[in-house]
Amino acid sequence: MTQTDPDRPADRPADRPGGQTVDVDLLRRISRRVLWLATAIVDAANRRKDPTGVKVGGHQASSASMVDIMVALWFSELTRFDRVSVKPHASPVLHAVNHLLGDLDASWLPTLRSAKGLQSYPSRTKDPGTVDFSTGSVGIGATAALWAAMAHRYVRSHVPTAPEAGRFVSLLGDAELDEGAIWEAVADPAVASLGELLWVVDLNRQSLDRVVPDIQIERLQGMFAAAGWQVVTLKWGRVVSALFERPGGAELRRRLEAMPNEEYQRILRVDTSEVVERLLAGGGSADLHALLGSLSPAHLASAVRDLGGHDLGLLVDTFREVDTHRPTVVFAYTVKGRGLPTEGHPNNHSVLLNEAQLGALAEACGATADDPFAPFPAGSPEALLCAARGRALRREPVTPSGHVDVPTSLGRPHRSVLSTQASLGRLLADLVRDAPATAARVVTCSPDVASSTNLGGWINKTGVWAVRERRDWFADDAERVLRWAEVPTGQHIELGIAEVNLVGLLGELGATWSRWGERLIPVATLYDPFVSRALEPWSFGIYAGGQSILVGTPSGVTLAPEGGAHQSITTPSIGLEQPGCVAWEPAFGQDLEWCFLHAMSRVGVPGGTSAYFRLSTRPVDPALARLPDDPALLERRRRQAVAGGYRLSTHDPAADDVTLVGVGAVMPEVLAAADTLATAGVTAGVVCLTSADLVFRSFQQRGSRAAGTGSAVCDLL
Missing domain, CATH: 3.40.50.970 (Thiamin diphosphate (ThDP)-binding fold, Pyr/PP domains)
Known part of the structure; x- marks a missing residue:
């Protein structure tokens, strides 16, 4: 494949809202509401009465790290042509976003992880809201968007009137990069030409059990770059980046970037008054002391948390500026549990907020725990933006193309001895x-x-x-x-x-x-x-x-x-x-x-x-199939074959002393065995199966009220 495709619709400026100004404060208020809804969805699932006592679970912390990334996309950047794969543990965020966009009624929100309710992981076939890709299998869902991009290219090259597509976006957790399926897909030579691909890695540096040791970002960046991808890294937000420009700022940056992941996560958990002491634990210049001393404890603690994956303005600008002539991966540094009391804790993966914590979060997010799924006030800027984005992202129902009649047979004789x-x-x-x-x-x-x-x-x-x-x-x-x-x-x-x-x-x-x-x-x-x-x-x-x-x-x-x-x-x-x-x-x-x-x-x-x-x-040898010459009998044989199998023996089944059933390449041995038995005076019927699967299903249907005709072979045994 070549490196560019001028017909690729991802470049259409009319459909992509790149020229529009962004109200970052408004996005931040929506982000807080999404965080609240995602957390409340998981909480509601775990408050349901379950007589079995089985744990329901959920991923409040894993969802929290993705909120700002998803708000920047859905409430600013995506078009109805785009398709997005969302990491499995962020399904509550997707449900929250779909609800705010008017794509999911509030009655669904308490049903997470219940029978016929919202799925624990995004499901294209089972969730009631818009889900572009099922992602329950870690790593596989991320690559699905990649293969969908290639499939769409194929369709458009053969059917120019087929619907257009925009970006194919994958939002994946950094732990998913441990999956071999990721790298097998990235390394395929054809992928380097798919400029409509955008992957955003939620780099929170935590897995299920721990803070991931060591700093592996350089190795991951190099692997993507070697495969021809554009690599963008959003490590720091604009607030702390401004501090880096002041005297002592470069030293502060070196200190933060040199510390192990575990040390950084620990700083997030200490009292704000301890942050200065921990940053200066290894000493420091007078400029660094002066810089840190000029900041209030709260300001410094906030600045240390100012990562690129939580800077909404930076995220929006980055998504608008990526090179669309080659695939792009954005490493967005985030904090697992961002905005929650469990923020940055090494064991926060499945931790649920208690009632007091939930109430405090509701207040901080402008919501109420008594009515957790209440909408934004009608006519408010938040409600207006949600409605506008909902209209912009709404898709028309898919209409299948014209019917294609697949023949039942090509009508050509099979006389040659073939496999x-x-x-x-x-x-x-x-x-x-x-x-x-x-x-x-x-x-x-x-x-x-x-x-x-x-x-x-x-x-x-x-x-x-x-x-x-x-x-x-x-x-x-x-x-x-x-x-x-x-x-x-x-x-x-x-x-x-x-x-x-x-x-x-x-x-x-x-x-x-x-x-x-x-x-x-x-x-x-x-x-x-x-x-x-x-x-x-x-x-x-x-x-x-x-x-x-x-x-x-x-x-x-x-x-x-x-x-x-x-x-x-x-x-x-x-x-x-x-x-x-x-x-x-x-x-x-x-x-x-x-x-x-x-x-x-x-x-x-x-x-x-x-x-x-x-x-x-x-x-x-096709002669062993004993195909009938009569057209009606030949059609009967065809119907039996597509139903699962047929009887090769010509005598009455009631005369069978034994019935031999074969499938596939061993049929010559089955027929030879029947001949051997016949010389010994044993009448053997022979049944040739084309699908043991269909035969088993027909046996299950016999005596049941299940719909389906079953296989006629059941009456021949």
Whole structure:
């Protein structure tokens, strides 16, 4: 990809409020109300009567450190085109912001962490207010915005009339930078071109159990810079920065920046009268003594707390000035528990304010504990700004694009002895010719295994996607079988070998129908043994509403010559256990075609579902499938295949002495076993499953009142 994209909508000055003046005092009053609401939301959740005695919990301190950052964004900078991922523990802040903007009724605020109430972590599919990304899985939610930016670029390059997008913002805690998924995504070469990305790190230097030892900011800054990101650091606010310019100020700055995180946090907890003594514990020049002596204890204590992540004016100016031609990360220094009695305490992660503390906070924030969710007075500057920003951020409902009829069959005979992996390659290549409208919505991706998972024919016909066309230096090489043409109209996205990135992108490609109304049918291939490596972000994408098809191939022991590390024996259960997904393992090429087309019809639509296909490189003779010649019987077989399975034996099931049930590449052995039993006088029925998942579900439905037709295979056993 190239480094810039002039068509990127994040640069539209008409939509971004950069030219407007900011009333910082007004923002500060709103910030105090957001702090109060977020704290009160958690408090209400823990005051509910719970007969089980189970702890409800919440994160008042973790929310507090994010308040100013989120107020600067929502009440000054964001547009309706922007999409924001909010760190998990700041969900009460997001709920508070949505309430003030008129996007969440007050009746929801006491329902945090209750059944069908506000979610403990932002949920795109379950929360009643606007949530752009689900972020319950630490680290994964932050990268979701990154992959959404890439997915939107893909959509716009193929459908120019698709809705525009602005910035893709991720608000993440500094502890999330411990997650490997973060760095796998940041390091992908394609990401360096995504100038619409803005990450803001809540650098409060605390994790769940402790103040993080040592100062790691330089290492983190260097890692982002090495990946091509613009790095901005907001360490100090403008009040203390003014002190740094006075005689002795440079020494004060050196003293503050040289102290360990733990020492700084301790200074925040002492009485204001002790701050001078602690700052001068190592001595100091006459200028430093004079500077500190000129300040009242309260002023000095306030100045020491004046971090960049809490300076609303500085935050707004920074967000407006970032370079939008490359991704940007802003390290915003904050204090965990900012404005709360637990501010800066090393064990404040799950601490809840008591009744007296809550009352004092309400008074400080201009609220009342007796009516915690009361609105701003009608006509007040705060109420007017909230209403104006609510109107500016309101989005029209997403209207899905035109319907695409996915064929039930391509109608081509399957006579060659092929593996299901090879049959998939043939299916995708044939789709371009036989069902072009469907093929136009398909996008494939792989972690550097496109050719070895049989995507070569598809790539030769559709090309590889890139923001701008790149010269193919091997275009004149007659010996090359795979044509690697990188063009904006390509329909294959090639990533590095990080499977976590693959499924992260897959989930967001599968969400474009609900974000921008444009349906895609994303198909990702990877070696089946590595499905377990990709499991968490794959599950996250499905949970967050993404619909896609994941193909694990080769599976089983067909890669046995490469050693045990390339064998997959546990993935069948992974597919069966994954909610929101149907697991398939067809044995024959015709079954693969039917089931795959059926799965495609269920992707990118309201009420749709994801699919996982476990394929093999073992060639299987299609004659073993005993396909009927009669069109009506063939259609009956297709319906049985997409329902989960069918009976291969032709005799009456009542005559079975035993029934053999097989799935996938072992069907030749199952049929051979039936023949062996027949020579011994044992009548064996044979059932071929295409989806043990669907069969299990049909068994569950039998005898229940649950909706659903179930699988006809239940009547054949």
